[in-house]
Amino acid sequence: MTTANIDANLPTLNDLISLKGRRAVVTGAARGIGYCTARRFAQAGASVLIGDRNVDGAKQAAATLAQECKATVHGAALDVRSVTSVQELAATAERLLGGIDIWINNAGVFRGEPLVETTDEDWDAMYDVNLRGTFHGCREAARRMIAGPKRPGQVIVNIASVAAVRGRVSLGAYSAAKAGVVGLTRSLAMELVQHGIRVLSVTPSMAETPGVAEMRAAARQKATDGNSVAAMEKAIRASFPMGRAAEADEVARVIFFCVSDLAAFMTGSNVLVDGGLTTR
Ligand SMILES: NC(=O)c1ccc[n+]([C@@H]2O[C@H](COP(=O)([O-])OP(=O)(O)OC[C@H]3O[C@@H](n4cnc5c(N)ncnc54)[C@H](O)[C@@H]3O)[C@@H](O)[C@H]2O)c1
Numbered sequence: 287m288t289t290a291n292i293d294a295n296l297p298t299l300n301d302l303i304s305l306k307g308r309r310a311v312v313t314g315a316a317r318g319i320g321y322c323t324a325r326r327f328a329q330a331g332a333s334v335l336i337g338d339r340n341v342d343g344a345k346q347a348a349a350t351l352a353q354e355c356k357a358t359v360h361g362a363a364l365d366v367r368s369v370t371s372v373q374e375l376a377a378t379a380e381r382l383l384g385g386i387d388i389w390i391n392n393a394g395v396f397r398g399e400p401l402v403e404t405t406d407e408d409w410d411a412m413y414d415v416n417l418r419g420t421f422h423g424c425r426e427a428a429r430r431m432i433a434g435p436k437r438p439g440q441v442i443v444n445i446a447s448v449a450a451v452r453g454r455v456s457l458g459a460y461s462a463a464k465a466g467v468v469g470l471t472r473s474l475a476m477e478l479v480q481h482g483i484r485v486l487s488v489t490p491s492m493a494e495t496p497g498v499a500e501m502r503a504a505a506r507q508k509a510t511d512g513n514s515v516a517a518m519e520k521a522i523r524a525s526f527p528m529g530r531a532a533e534a535d536e537v538a539r540v541i542f543f544c545v546s547d548l549a550a551f552m553t554g555s556n557v558l559v560d561g562g563l564t565t566r
Contacts, residue, residue: 297547302547302548303547303548305327305331305439306331306332307331308332308388308545309383309384309387309388310383310387310388310390310545311379311388311389311390312324312334312336312392313364313366313392313393313423314337314338314364315336315338315347315390315392316347316361317343317347318493318495318497319445319490319534319541320336320338320390320392320393321534322538323390323392323538323541323542324347324351325351325354325355325535326538326539326541327545328357328359329357331357332357333383333384334348334357334358334360334383335359335375335378336348336351336359336361336362337361337364337366337375337393338393339364341361344361345361345362347361348361349361358382360378360383362375364393366391366393366419366420366422366423367415372419372422372423372426375426376426376427380430385437386427386434387437387439388442389423389442389443390442391419391420391442391443391467393415394497395412395497396457397411397412397460398457398459398460399456401456401458404459412460413459416463416464416466416467420444420467420470424442424474424485428442428474428481428483431481431483432483438547439547440481440482440484441485442474442485442486443485443486443487443488443541443544443545444467444470445467445487445488445541446467446556447461447489448490448560448563449461450464450468451468451556464489468487468489471486471554472554484550485554486549486552486554488541488544489556489557489560490532490560491532491560491563492522493533493534493536493537494532494533505518525563526561527563531561532559536559540557
């Protein structure tokens with residue numbers, strides 16, 4: 287094959303990054319990484335359904351994005367811990383968007399305590415949202431994608447965490463749940479490839495989001511004096527090879543890449559967005 291032949295067969299870059307005609311569900315997208323992801327999808331021409339435990343936040347985010355991106359964006363109530371709630375969100379996507387091509391399991395909660403203080407309830411709280419919620423989303427999305435007409439670009443992306451691949455003090459339950467997300471992704475990628483559905487996980491290190499701001503505020507409250515807070519913040523900054531955490535949108539851009547046709551040959555990968563953290 288000559289270079290001219292190859293060039294004639296290649297899609298343009300604009301085609302590869304377009305999500306025109308694609309129908310996307312993003313969980314936990316009232317704010318943070320999920321919101322930035324929904325925004326990039328809407329900018330690329332996708333119609334989007336935002337599901338969030340904070341239903342007012344989901345509706346407000348959808349209204350903002352619909353206006354800003356001149357796109358179809360809806361918001362609805364969701365609790366990923368509940369099978370019924372996830373089923374209802376998927377049914378809403380079929381009703382309002384006409385189907386589901388992209389499903390992002392982003393809803394997550396993070397909290398840590400030392401092992402000896404971790405109660406069964408703490409463990410369940412981390413597992414129910416971060417791992418069971420991701421399982422619920424994968425199963426519902428896959429069932430509907432398989433049952434519907436075959437379409438190009440069907441993909442599920444699960445948001446894991448660097449805690450899945452790197453030890454962190456007091457984050458045992460969260461780390462275990464997120465490691466489960468990475469394992470689940472790999473197996474589902476193998477299982478769903480026969481249906482033309484790609485499955486990927488994206489693993490951020492720390493990103494500046496409202497959830498992280500709340501975690502920092504709680505740590506500040508626990509700290510006994512101003513010096514220990516300053517030392518804690520300095521240690522956090524020093525742990526980043528780039529000297530800073532990610533912006534939420536820097537993570538969203540990688541999620542966008544994963545769902546776009548740029549990543550058409552990727553499935554089962556755990557894509558790190560960690561500013562080099564795991565190279566240490
Ligand atoms: N921000 C980080 O530093 C970071 C790092 C690694 C991984 N992550 C992961 O990225 C994802 C997004 O994190 P973020 O920092 O944007 O969080 P965030 O707390 O800012 O936003 C999370 C959103 O999820 C929603 N949510 C929580 N529980 C839910 C439930 N049961 N059902 C439906 N919605 C629910 C919240 O209402 C909120 O709108 C999470 O899975 C998180 O574990 C974040």
